[in-house]
Amino acid sequence: MRIGVLTGGGDAPGLNAVIRAIVRKGIDTYGHAIIGFKDGWHGPLEGAFSELTIDSVRGILPRGGTILGTSRTNPFKTEDGAKKVLDTLRSNRIDALIPIGGEDTLGAAAKLAAEGANIVGVPKTIDNDLSGTDYTFGFDTAVQIATDAIDRLHTTAESHHRVMVVEVMGRHAGHIATYAGIAGGADVILVPEHPFDVDEVTRHVRKRHTRGRFFSIVVVAEGAEPFEGALTTQEGELDAFGHARLGGIGNALAAELERRTGFETRVTTLGHVQRGGTPTAFDRVLATRFGIAAIDAVHNGEFGVMVALRGKDIVTVPLAEATAELKTVDPKIYDVAETFFG
Numbered sequence: 001m002r003i004g005v006l007t008g009g010g011d012a013p014g015l016n017a018v019i020r021a022i023v024r025k026g027i028d029t030y031g032h033a034i035i036g037f038k039d040g041w042h043g044p045l046e047g048a049f050s051e052l053t054i055d056s057v058r059g060i061l062p063r064g065g066t067i068l069g070t071s072r073t074n075p076f077k078t079e080d081g082a083k084k085v086l087d088t089l090r091s092n093r094i095d096a097l098i099p100i101g102g103e104d105t106l107g108a109a110a111k112l113a114a115e116g117a118n119i120v121g122v123p124k125t126i127d128n129d130l131s132g133t134d135y136t137f138g139f140d141t142a143v144q145i146a147t148d149a150i151d152r153l154h155t156t157a158e159s160h161h162r163v164m165v166v167e168v169m170g171r172h173a174g175h176i177a178t179y180a181g182i183a184g185g186a187d188v189i190l191v192p193e194h195p196f197d198v199d200e201v202t203r204h205v206r207k208r209h210t211r212g213r214f215f216s217i218v219v220v221a222e223g224a225e226p227f228e229g230a231l232t233t234q235e236g237e238l239d240a241f242g243h244a245r246l247g248g249i250g251n252a253l254a255a256e257l258e259r260r261t262g263f264e265t266r267v268t269t270l271g272h273v274q275r276g277g278t279p280t281a282f283d284r285v286l287a288t289r290f291g292i293a294a295i296d297a298v299h300n301g302e303f304g305v306m307v308a309l310r311g312k313d314i315v316t317v318p319l320a321e322a323t324a325e326l327k328t329v330d331p332k333i334y335d336v337a338e339t340f341f342g
Helices: 015-028 042-046 081-091 103-114 139-160 175-183 198-210 249-261 281-299 331-338
Strands: 002-007 033-037 049-052 096-101 120-123 163-168 188-190 216-221 265-269 305-310 313-318
Touching: 002 015, 002 042, 015 033, 015 096, 015 281, 033 042, 042 081, 081 103, 096 103, 096 281, 103 120, 120 281, 139 163, 139 175, 139 216, 139 281, 163 175, 163 249, 175 188, 175 216, 175 331, 188 198, 188 331, 198 216, 198 249, 216 249, 249 265, 281 305, 281 313
Parallel strands: 002 033, 002 096, 096 120, 120 305, 163 216, 163 265, 188 216
Antiparallel strands: 033 049, 305 313
């Protein structure tokens, strides 16, 4: 068989581990040819690809990013995009395609599967917001990076008696903010699932001062929103999947907290640093298991599915089901975080 692979959307630590696993087992065990498409859906749209070999994936396990490149190209926003992708697969004798991506990449994959393409998806998002799997690779690394940053900011906050606002990624779901906030001992955690009241955040910060703790750490997900009219934030231009480029809630919140409390307040926006660098051991193992399961599914002719972690096992779930809705923060986990507010 000739099997295509692509990586779409934002990069995530562990992508190269998936590619390596697909190539190693696909070639060594099954004797398949593995074709790497360049820059997400741009590759099959434009016919940009090259063959992946055992040599080409040597040494990539600990590397962040993706050797295939990535983009937020949406084939369904391009004129005759779906037809171009299917034509590329047919003309180059690609028997199956393994797209590695999040809600947008795999959402497009589900539509192509409905049009007859042989697809096996691999979930990838540092936001951990795909409902079909318990965890996605990249999430553990992002949480560790955010936790390390919070740990470091504690010393500066305490030394200067400051409020430190830490903005982390999380468009629609606050998994990174919640887990990193709990692990880093944050005093307030704000997530998209729970619109926040600036008055309440202010009370939490003031309460710490009455207890003799003259600093606070506030962790806020980029997609967190105040109650209507409570705070003005800005959204950027839309990408190919209709998502606004977020960022700025941390700055707006910090300015408002300083105005209301009189406490010196600073903001740190972690941004893309959460995506970068070497993946954690957990993410390397999970990504490797996903890659192995994906190539096994292709070899067995099990298409229209996504590989997923359920408990301790790697399983396959229907692709359409896996991308139907986003996975938000479990209220029980957020209840744990709220115990330590203020």
